Amino acid sequence: MFPETDAILERLNPAQRSAVTTVDGPVLVLAGPGSGKTRVITHRIAYLLSHCHVPAYAVLAVTFTNKAAREMLERVRVLVPSQSSQLTIGTFHAICARILRRDGSAIGISPTFTIADEDDQVAVVKRVLKDLDWDEKRNPPRAFLSRISAAKSILVGPREFSASADNFADEQTAIVYSRYQDALAAADLLDFDDLLMSTVRLFTENSSVLQKYRERYSHILVDEFQDTNVAQYAIVRLLGTGHNNPCVVGDEDQSVYSWRHADIRNILNFERDFPGTQVIVLEQNYRSTRTILQAARKMIAPNRQRKEKSLFTENEVGERIVVFEAYDENEEASYVASQIERLVAAQTCRLRDIAVMYRTNSQSRVFEKTFLRHRLPHKVVGMRFYERKEVRDVLAYLRLCYNPNDVTSLDRIVNVPPRQIGAKTLSDLHVWAARLGVSVSEAIQYLAAERETAVPCPIGTRARTALTEFARIIEIIRRASREMVVARLIDKVLEVTGYGDFLKDGTEEGQGRWDNVRELITVAEEFSHYEPEASLAAFLEDAALAADADEYDASTDAVTLITLHAAKGLEFDVVFITGLEEGICPHSRSIDDERQVEEERRLLYVGMTRARRRLFLTYAARRSQFGEAGARQPSRFFKDLSRDLVQGTARAIQGHGGDWAHQERRAVSAAFLPRADGWSSRFESAVDAAPAGDQTVVRFKTGDRVVHPRFGEGTVISVEQRGGDQEVTVAFRDQPIKRLLASLANLQIVS
DNA sequence: AAAGCGTTTATTTTT
DNA sequence: TAAACGCTTT
Numbered sequence: 001m002f003p004e005t006d007a008i009l010e011r012l013n014p015a016q017r018s019a020v021t022t023v024d025g026p027v028l029v030l031a032g033p034g035s036g037k038t039r040v041i042t043h044r045i046a047y048l049l050s051h052c053h054v055p056a057y058a059v060l061a062v063t064f065t066n067k068a069a070r071e072m073l074e075r076v077r078v079l080v081p082s083q084s085s086q087l088t089i090g091t092f093h094a095i096c097a098r099i100l101r102r103d104g105s106a107i108g109i110s111p112t113f114t115i116a117d118e119d120d121q122v123a124v125v126k127r128v129l130k131d132l133d134w135d136e137k138r139n140p141p142r143a144f145l146s147r148i149s150a151a152k153s154i155l156v157g158p159r160e161f162s163a164s165a166d167n168f169a170d171e172q173t174a175i176v177y178s179r180y181q182d183a184l185a186a187a188d189l190l191d192f193d194d195l196l197m198s199t200v201r202l203f204t205e206n207s208s209v210l211q212k213y214r215e216r217y218s219h220i221l222v223d224e225f226q227d228t229n230v231a232q233y234a235i236v237r238l239l240g241t242g243h244n245n246p247c248v249v250g251d252e253d254q255s256v257y258s259w260r261h262a263d264i265r266n267i268l269n270f271e272r273d274f275p276g277t278q279v280i281v282l283e284q285n286y287r288s289t290r291t292i293l294q295a296a297r298k299m300i301a302p303n304r305q306r307k308e309k310s311l312f313t314e315n316e317v318g319e320r321i322v323v324f325e326a327y328d329e330n331e332e333a334s335y336v337a338s339q340i341e342r343l344v345a346a347q348t349c350r351l352r353d354i355a356v357m358y359r360t361n362s363q364s365r366v367f368e369k370t371f372l373r374h375r376l377p378h379k380v381v382g383m384r385f386y387e388r389k390e391v392r393d394v395l396a397y398l399r400l401c402y403n404p405n406d407v408t409s410l411d412r413i414v415n416v417p418p419r420q421i422g423a424k425t426l427s428d429l430h431v432w433a434a435r436l437g438v439s440v441s442e443a444i445q446y447l448a449a450e451r452e453t454a455v456p457c458p459i460g461t462r463a464r465t466a467l468t469e470f471a472r473i474i475e476i477i478r479r480a481s482r483e484m485v486v487a488r489l490i491d492k493v494l495e496v497t498g499y500g501d502f503l504k505d506g507t508e509e510g511q512g513r514w515d516n517v518r519e520l521i522t523v524a525e526e527f528s529h530y531e532p533e534a535s536l537a538a539f540l541e542d543a544a545l546a547a548d549a550d551e552y553d554a555s556t557d558a559v560t561l562i563t564l565h566a567a568k569g570l571e572f573d574v575v576f577i578t579g580l581e582e583g584i585c586p587h588s589r590s591i592d593d594e595r596q597v598e599e600e601r602r603l604l605y606v607g608m609t610r611a612r613r614r615l616f617l618t619y620a621a622r623r624s625q626f627g628e629a630g631a632r633q634p635s636r637f638f639k640d641l642s643r644d645l646v647q648g649t650a651r652a653i654q655g656h657g658g659d660w661a662h663q664e665r666r667a668v669s670a671a672f673l674p675r676a677d678g679w680s681s682r683f684e685s686a687v688d689a690a691p692a693g694d695q696t697v698v699r700f701k702t703g704d705r706v707v708h709p710r711f712g713e714g715t716v717i718s719v720e721q722r723g724g725d726q727e728v729t730v731a732f733r734d735q736p737i738k739r740l741l742a743s744l745a746n747l748q749i750v751s
Numbered sequence: 752a753a754a755g756c757g758t759t760t761a762t763t764t765t766t
Numbered sequence: 767t768a769a770a771c772g773c774t775t776t
């Protein structure tokens with residue numbers, strides 16, 4: 001039908017080509033690492049536009065990060081220059097935010113809502129707890145938030161949550177959840193999960209809005225489908241059943257976000273929910289050497305939660321994988337630095353082709369320190385720019401200006417820089433506003449205008465003067481926001497609030513903070529082509545939804561320091577995966593749960609498959625954490641590295657039976673036996689693998705059948721040490737799940 | 752209200 | 767380690 005020279009279809013292998021050209025009916029693409037997945041997606045979009053007469057506005061492409069979205073747009077633009085500007089490409093969160101701004105008013109959402117980040121969420125919960133007079137220490141805000149987030153991700157709202165709460169903890173959460181939601185609504189705030197859940201609600205409660213988007217988007221594409229959660233999948237289903245043309249691309253072996261409630265089952269359900277789905281498997285790897293691919297395949301093979309794939313490559317065999325044991329984290333960093341110097345000196349590669357990867361962000365520090373000493377140019381991805389205090393302060397001014405109801409932002413900056421408004425004043429102000437039934441912003445305005453109110457104002461003269469001055473400043477900024485673009489608005493904020501001078505206190509730290517604010521202005525400049533108000537709105541949205549991986553920039557020649565999570569989707573000639581120790585990878589928080597260990601293994605797999613030519617795996621025998629040094633064992637995952645693919649003298653790849661790895665494996669596998677009773681292994685714990693010499697008496701272990709005088713028979717689903725005692729979580733028949741102390745509960749084990 | 756001091760506590764991963 | 771909290775003093 002099309003000529004052989006067709007630019008969009010040439011140089012695609014048969015599987016890729018069929019993934020590009022199968023445009024009628026649902027498609028599920030299972031794409032191994034380095035199999036040309038991005039290529040397939042961009043070419044598919046180009047193919048739709050140029051060959052199928054699909055208008056660009058009818059294409060909706062969902063990516064995992066905003067950066068991926070920008071790149072995808074750029075690549076499509078190269079293929080189909082004229083039509084790409086109307087495409088909708090973005091993350092679920094960004095797309096949902098856009099939909100809600102446009103149509104959210106149908107379900108009572110203000111078009112100028114602001115997006116609450118984690119700090120805001122904590123602040124809101126803290127206020128809720130204060131109102132309830134609950135002790136923050138006993139009820140950690142983050143614990144509530146994690147339960148609330150889990151509920152939202154599976155589309156359980158406060159009412160349903162409350163209705164199904166059948167234990168004390170859930171009942172408490174239900175109360176907090178409901179109040180938290182009210183507080184967000186009062187402040188015109190949506191948290192990340194709300195963006196998704198509210199979109200689903202909008203679509204299900206308002207069929208004309210759903211119809212509108214269904215008709216518009218005839219072709220939906222979703223990348224990284226293995227990392228979608230239930231709410232995201234619901235959106236795909238709601239929109240996709242319209243034209244019945246969704247195309248999703250994923251790889252369950254690269255699923256590393258279950259902690260963010262991603263659900264691999266979405267891949268399985270897709271075929272069920274979209275009958276007639278055509279499944280296309282991309283198995284040829286174009287990225288890595290044969291050695292690296294082979295090692296990665298062996299590494300992922302032990303996972304039980306996966307479909308067997310036959311990945312292959314026609315690339316050269318390449319060099320062996322290097323395994324290095326360092327004495328401690330400093331030596332590990334020095335080793336990596338010297339290897340990089342060697343590689344660059346030998347002109348094997350440039351700095352920008354090299355990445356150093358680690359499990360946790362805190363591991364980056366020692367690399368930064370060492371690279372600085374070696375004068376090795378480097379760039380840390382994920383420095384959490386938008387989480388820095390000074391950046392958030394400036395953003396809070398802008399947010400308050402855009403959304404006067406955003407009380408979280410108001411609380412944040414009402415006294416920054418210090419202007420004589422303390423905790424007491426603020427608290428009185430909240431109470432007064434609530435009594436009057438107005439927002440805190442409005443209450444301040446009443447006060448500044450000396451307006452008569454039904455409830456007398458409890459605030460003293462001094463604080464009153466301070467608040468009036470604050471109101472005046474905000475008003476100046478708000479006026480300015482109608483006249484100048486956001487970058488100039490930030491200048492204005494720094495000037496009228498005195499925040500600029502407040503930061504420049506002469507210290508080195510102050511200088512660093514000031515530099516960050518300047519950097520923020522540089523970012524804001526990108527929004528200068530908008531009209532003033534639109535410029536502010538667009539900048540705030542971008543700032544709220546920006547991801548760490550978004551800042552990754554290959555243009556400067558520097559080594560990339562990056563977490564394994566953030567490295568997903570990237571590739572480098574040379575990859576160092578560091579800190580491969582028990583407790584780090586797999587992480588100590590994952591170690592006693594089989595499923596979580598599988599995810600840690602996938603994380604390592606993702607890291608290994610980022611490498612094109614050379615792969616280094618390192619660990620330290622000793623490592624300091626919290627300033628305390630301690631001995632470390634090499635990661636259990638070294639057991640699954642084929643000896644013939646590696647080189648090095650590290651202990652982890654030497655010796656046989658009786659070494660550390662075997663002991664580790666024996667101890668751990670006892671806790672990992674498959675369960676016959678159907679209880680999710682996710683709740684299993686490896687307490688029975690605790691080191692000997694520990695004085696605790698192990699009485700119960702996961703999986704024990706037990707009987708209780710009142711609750712009857714049950715199964716132990718997890719065990720936690722509590723000093724010399726155990727806290728046992730038991731699922732009883734016909735009872736909600738109970739947590740019991742072994743010494744008090746009179747539990748008997750039944751054989 | 753703010754600043755200064757000592758104690759504590761946590762670090763998984765992020766849209 | 768270093769941020770964050772809580773207590774005391776100014």
